[in-house]
Amino acid sequence: xxxxxxxxxxxxxxxxxxxxxxxxxxxxxxxxxxxxxxxxxxxxxxxxxxxxxxxxxxxxxxxxxxxxxxxxxxxxxxxxxxxxxxxxxxxxxxxxxxxxxxxxxxxxxxxxxxxxxxxxxxxxxxxxxxxxxxxxxxxxxxxxxxxxxxxxxxxxxxxxxxxxxxxxxxxxxxxxxxxxxxxxxxxxxxxxxxxxxxxxxxxxxxxxxxxxxxxxxxxxxxxxxxxxxxxxxxxxxxxxxxxxxxxxxxxxxxxxxxxxxxxxxxxxxxxxxxxxxxxxxxxxxxxxxxxxxxxxxxxxxxxxxxxxxxxxxxxxxxxxxxxxxxxxxxxxxxxxxxxxxxxxxxxxxxxxxxxxxxxxxxxxxxxxxxxxxxxxxxxxxxxxxxxxxxxxxxxxx
Numbered sequence: 001x002x003x004x005x006x007x008x009x010x011x012x013x014x015x016x017x018x019x020x021x022x023x024x025x026x027x028x029x030x031x032x033x034x035x036x037x038x039x040x041x042x043x044x045x046x047x048x049x050x051x052x053x054x055x056x057x058x059x060x061x062x063x064x065x066x067x068x069x070x071x072x073x074x075x076x077x078x079x080x081x082x083x084x085x086x087x088x089x090x091x092x093x094x095x096x097x098x099x100x101x102x103x104x105x106x107x108x109x110x111x112x113x114x115x116x117x118x119x120x121x122x123x124x125x126x127x128x129x130x131x132x133x134x135x136x137x138x139x140x141x142x143x144x145x146x147x148x149x150x151x152x153x154x155x156x157x158x159x160x161x162x163x164x165x166x167x168x169x170x171x172x173x174x175x176x177x178x179x180x181x182x183x184x185x186x187x188x189x190x191x192x193x194x195x196x197x198x199x200x201x202x203x204x205x206x207x208x209x210x211x212x213x214x215x216x217x218x219x220x221x222x223x224x225x226x227x228x229x230x231x232x233x234x235x236x237x238x239x240x241x242x243x244x245x246x247x248x249x250x251x252x253x254x255x256x257x258x259x260x261x262x263x264x265x266x267x268x269x270x271x272x273x274x275x276x277x278x279x280x281x282x283x284x285x286x287x288x289x290x291x292x293x294x295x296x297x298x299x300x301x302x303x304x305x306x307x308x309x310x311x312x313x314x315x316x317x318x319x320x321x322x323x324x325x326x327x328x329x330x331x332x333x334x335x336x337x338x339x340x341x342x343x344x345x346x347x348x349x350x351x352x353x354x355x356x357x358x359x360x361x362x363x364x365x366x367x368x369x370x371x372x373x374x375x376x377x378x379x380x381x382x383x384x385x386x387x388x389x390x391x392x393x394x395x396x397x
Contacts, residue, residue, distance in 0.1 A: 017032075017034040017035070017036055017043065018034065018035040018036070018339055019033075019034060019035045019339065019342075019343055020032050020033075020034050020043075021033040021034070023042075025047065028046060028047060028050055028053075028056050029044055029045065029046060029047060029056075029158075030044070030045055030046075030047050031043075031044055032044075032045075033094055035342075036091065038373075038374060038377060040094040041079060041091050041092065041093065041094050042076070042091070042092050042093070042094050042095075043089055043090070043091055044060065044063075044089070044090040044091075044092070045060070045087070045088070045089045045090070046060065046087065046088070051087050054086065057086060057087055057088045059158045060081070060088040060089075060090050060158070061081065061088055062158075063090060063156075063157045063158045063160070064078055064080075064081040064088075064090050066133055066157050066160050067092065067157045069131055069133065070127075070128070070131065070133070072124060072127050072128075073151070074120055074121075074123070074124040074151060074152060074153055074154055075124065075153065075154055075155075076092050076093040076094075076095050076153055076155060077092060077093040078090070078091075078092045078093075079091045079092055079093065095144055095146065095153050095155075096146055096148070097144035097145050097146040097147075097151075097153060098144065098145055098147075099140065099141050099142070099143060099144050099145075099155075100112070100140035100141070100143045100144075100145060100193065100197075101139075101140040101141040103140075103145055104140060104196065104197060111145070111147055112145070112197045113150075114194045114197065114198055114208050114209045114212075115208050115236050116150060116152070117152055117193075117194065118190065118194060118208075118212065118232050118236075119232055119233070119236055120151065120152045121143070121152060121154070121190055122190065122225065122228055122229045122232055123229065124154050125186055125190075125225050126225045126226060126229050128160075129183070129225055133157075133160055134160060134182045134186075135154065135157070135159075135160050135186065136159035136160055137156060137158065137159035137160070138154075138175065138176075138185075138186055138189035138190065138193075139174075139175040139176075139189060139193070140175075140193055140196070142154065142155055142156045143155070143193070148359060148362060149359075174192065174196075175188075175189045175192045175193060176188065176189060177221070180221055180222070181222070183223070183224055183225050184220075184221040184222050184223070185221075186225065187216055187221050187223060187225070187228050188216070188221045190228075191212060191213055191216045191221070194209045194212060194213075195209060195213060197209075208235065208236070211235060212231075212232070212235070215228075215231050216228075310368060310372065312365070313349075313365070313368055313369055313372060315348075316345050316348055316349040316352070316369060316372075317345065317372050317376055318338065318341035318342050318344070318345045318376055318380075319376035319379060319380055321341050322337065322338055322341055322376075322380050323380075323383070325337065330388075330391075331384060331387075331388045334384045334387065334388075335384065338380050338384070342373075342377075345373075349369055352365075353365055353366070
């Protein structure tokens with residue numbers, strides 16, 4: 001779980017970025033996915049050719065100061081801001097997802113649900129209003145959709161403003177109306193996004209989209225966010241109850257199936273089961289002085305503090321491969337090797353869970369994988385430090 005912003009700043013601000021991956025770039029900015037310490041983050045910075053532009057860097061500083069005030073499930077967390085000779089790098093929470101602009105052009109656009117989208121976005125905008133923040137750039141490119149959690153995230157606060165920051169006009173022409181008030185502009189943008197999605201195909205939420213458009217046009221978009229939120233809530237209650245009924249029915253079926261399976265398993269199970277005392281043996285580098293370290297940990301059994309057996313996830317753990325390396329490597333080489341193995345494990349695990357449709361199972365796997373990752377990382381770092389220490393003692397002799 002992400003730490004608080006202050007803790008993140010204290011712990012990560014001096015940590016070197018790893019696994020830098022360019023995700024996107026606009027006319028003036030670049031977005032990277034990086035691992036900082038033990039956590040994936042997003043790094044936003046001015047493109048190299050504009051790094052000396054004070055105005056563009058000031059927007060990053062303003063975005064950080066505004067984003068730091070937000071603590072909402074539909075807004076990525078803002079962690080810290082690095083400064084180097086008046087150039088800023090903004091670090092925030094990495095959210096897995098696809099922005100609506102890309103989603104609209106893919107077959108997956110059918111995963112968009114106007115009711116879910118309207119409910120989540122209007123609640124987020126009302127939250128920002130209560131914080132005294134006006135979001136000034138609402139369009140599909142600034143909204144991420146996480147299909148697994150069915151969540152819509154509002155990103156890019158570069159054009160947001162508060163009483164402490166004067167307004168900077170932003171937005172896409174097709175999704176804004178400069179003649180409207182601040183709140184009306186947001187409702188206008190919200191309605192245009194919904195219409196842009198639902199009118200392109202035969203959808204189950206077309207009726208809701210049509211009624212929402214009628215509501216907006218009737219008031220000429222001149223409504224408060226709270227009024228729009230109340231309308232959305234009143235027009236989605238029945239659908240919400242229907243979805244809840246279906247969910248309850250599904251849970252009942254799953255519970256019944258589980259009970260039936262348990263009865264069958266108990267009936268045919270072996271009355272004298274034999275415990276499997278599997279042992280995992282890790283090979284240390286034979287030609288390194290670090291081979292002498294922690295001999296008591298070899299072989300590593302399945303009830304080891306760090307390598308407790310989890311047969312479904314063992315193949316994704318990088319520590320097994322790391323400890324089996326026989327080459328004699330220095331500290332930097334060991335860290336580079338570990339980073340390479342971590343990245344390979346992450347990709348392999350991500351590909352594995354992409355084949356699973358059960359969201360509860362995915363969540364369980366992700367939680368277990370994260371626990372293994374942290375324990376493996378700490379154990380590998382402990383081993384690197386002791387290996388280098390032992391190497392140093394040998395050289396001094």
